[in-house]
Amino acid sequence: MSSIMKVFLLLAVIVCISEAQRHQSGGCLCQRVISKMSTKVKDIQIYPATAFCDRVEIVVTDRRGRRFCLDPELKTVQRVMASIIKAQTTARQAELTTSPSSTNTARV
Numbered sequence: 469m470s471s472i473m474k475v476f477l478l479l480a481v482i483v484c485i486s487e488a489q490r491h492q493s494g495g496c497l498c499q500r501v502i503s504k505m506s507t508k509v510k511d512i513q514i515y516p517a518t519a520f521c522d523r524v525e526i527v528v529t530d531r532r533g534r535r536f537c538l539d540p541e542l543k544t545v546q547r548v549m550a551s552i553i554k555a556q557t558t559a560r561q562a563e564l565t566t567s568p569s570s571t572n573t574a575r576v
Contacts, residue, residue, distance in 0.1 A: 496521035498537030503544075508532075512552065 497515060511529040515521070526538040526545065538545045 496523065496525060497527060498525045501537045501539040503539060503542055512549075514549075 508531045509528055510531045510533075513527045513529075515525040515527065517523055524540045526540050526549070527535055528538055529535050540546070540549075
């Protein structure tokens, strides 16, 4: 068997395996989403759309360790995520302006 034929055969096997995995797991982490968000959130993870899942997924872990998915299309979820991003940006700017010993200090 020639080298080119081996390469094509290997590529075909890789494509078949990846397609089987995508269909087996559904590709996305979130099969169901909820519309209410608990105030006792321990962790929020945002997964961007990929080749295996064509939507953005927001996975929240509460203080009890339960994980659930939020609908990123809901206005309330978008407002909460915007406030979290704003708080992180503000904290990062404050960190940069208050560390005089750092060589990468930025004054705003």
